[in-house]
Amino acid sequence: AQKITQTQPGMFVQEKEAVTLDCTYDTSDQSYGLFWYKQPSSGEMIFLIYQGSYDEQNATEGRYSLNFQKARKSANLVISASQLGDSAMYFCAMREAMDSNYQLIWGAGTKLIIKP
Amino acid sequence: DARVTQTPRHKVTEMGQEVTMRCQPILGHNTVFWYRQTMMQGLELLAYFRNRAPLDDSGMPKDRFSAEMPDATLATLKIQPSEPRDSAVYFCASGLYGPLSGTQYFGPGTRLTVL
Numbered sequence: 001a002q003k004i005t006q007t008q009p010g011m012f013v014q015e016k017e018a019v020t021l022d023c024t025y026d027t028s029d030q031s032y033g034l035f036w037y038k039q040p041s042s043g044e045m046i047f048l049i050y051q052g053s054y055d056e057q058n059a060t061e062g063r064y065s066l067n068f069q070k071a072r073k074s075a076n077l078v079i080s081a082s083q084l085g086d087s088a089m090y091f092c093a094m095r096e097a098m099d100s101n102y103q104l105i106w107g108a109g110t111k112l113i114i115k116p
Numbered sequence: 117d118a119r120v121t122q123t124p125r126h127k128v129t130e131m132g133q134e135v136t137m138r139c140q141p142i143l144g145h146n147t148v149f150w151y152r153q154t155m156m157q158g159l160e161l162l163a164y165f166r167n168r169a170p171l172d173d174s175g176m177p178k179d180r181f182s183a184e185m186p187d188a189t190l191a192t193l194k195i196q197p198s199e200p201r202d203s204a205v206y207f208c209a210s211g212l213y214g215p216l217s218g219t220q221y222f223g224p225g226t227r228l229t230v231l
Contacts, residue, residue, distance in 0.1 A: 033218045043205060045222035091159070095218040102147060102166070102213050104220060106159050 003027065004092055004107035012113050019079040021110050023092030026073065029053075031097035034075040035104065036066065040088040048090075051075060087114045118142045120223035122208050128229045134196040137226045139208030140189055148191045149220060150176075150183055151207040159207075165191065166213055198230045 005024045013019045025034065036048040051059045051066045059066045067076040079086055092107040121140045129135055141148050149164040163173035163183040173183060180199070185191045195202055205227050209220040 035219065037222075043227070044224045045207060045209075047219055047221060050219055102211070102218060103161060103164070103172075104218070108158060 003105045004094055006090075006092055006107040006110050008110045009108075010111040010113070012115055013082055014115050015084060016081055019077075019082050019086070019112060019114075020067070021077040021079075021090050021092075021112065023075045023077065023107060024073055025075060025092075025094050027094065027096050029096040029098045033095045033097075034066070034068070035093040035095070036064070036075075036077045037091045037093065038086075038088045039091065039109075040085075045091075049077070082114050084114050084116060087112060120208055120210050120221055122206075122223035122226050124226055125224060126227045126229075128231065129198055130231050131199055132197040133230075134194065135198050135202075135228060135230075137193045137206055137208075137228075139191040139193075139210075139223055141191065141208070141210030142221055143189070145210035145212050145221075147211045147213045147220075148185060149207075149209040149211075150191070150193050151209065151222075152204045153207060153225075154204045162193070162206075195228075198228075200230045203228055203230050 003026050007022050032053045034051045038046045038048050049059050049061045049064045049066050051068045058068050063080045065078045089109045089111050091109045093104040123138045147166045150162040153159045162175045165185045168185040182194045205225045207222050207225045209222045211220045
């Protein structure tokens with residue numbers, strides 16, 4: 001079974017609109033971390049935001065926020081006021097505390113295209 | 117602004133040649149990862165090190181790939197002999213291991229083309 005599921009292979013969004021990228025996860029661990037990364041066409045993988053499973057508040061970093069719904073096992077990325085530079089692949093990833101080897105489990109990614 | 121650096125950024129080589137990719141992790145990070153990314157397979161973990169010790173390289177083709185960390189500032193990934201199917205982008209990432217941390221910071225990648 002997939003541990004990280006990103007159901008949207010691709011999305012088109014009008015510039016300045018808010019964007020929600022979906023991510024659901026599957027774990028039996030009580031302690032885990034959730035990450036979002038951005039990969040623009042230039043290829044680099046850029047860390048965006050982190051949410052720990054025990055964090056009571058949703059993580060925010062500038063225009064990025066993570067809509068963490070623990071009971072539903074979802075960790076959606078919200079980008080407010082989208083910009084053309086937000087066009088990229090976005091990956092959701094999870095680290096389980098039971099994995100002492102510290103590996104990240106990756107989703108397949110969502111390709112986001114911002115339209116002017 | 118601390119960053120992971122990788123060299124070379126691009127490499128074109130012929131089948132059968134040796135390829136060496138280098139990575140300088142962020143100073144102070146104690147964990148280093150090597151990933152490979154292709155359109156077909158996505159992002160695959162090849163190997164990783166903690167405190168310079170190899171912890172897992174089960175993702176690597178053992179007969180041709182090798183990863184080492186000769187010191188805390190250098191990690192290498194070698195392919196010998198290279199094959200066309202090795203063409204991919206190879207990423208190095210580093211992080212600080214701990215129970216509440218886990219963020220991996222990626223280098224710019226090495227784009228490898230094997231002809």
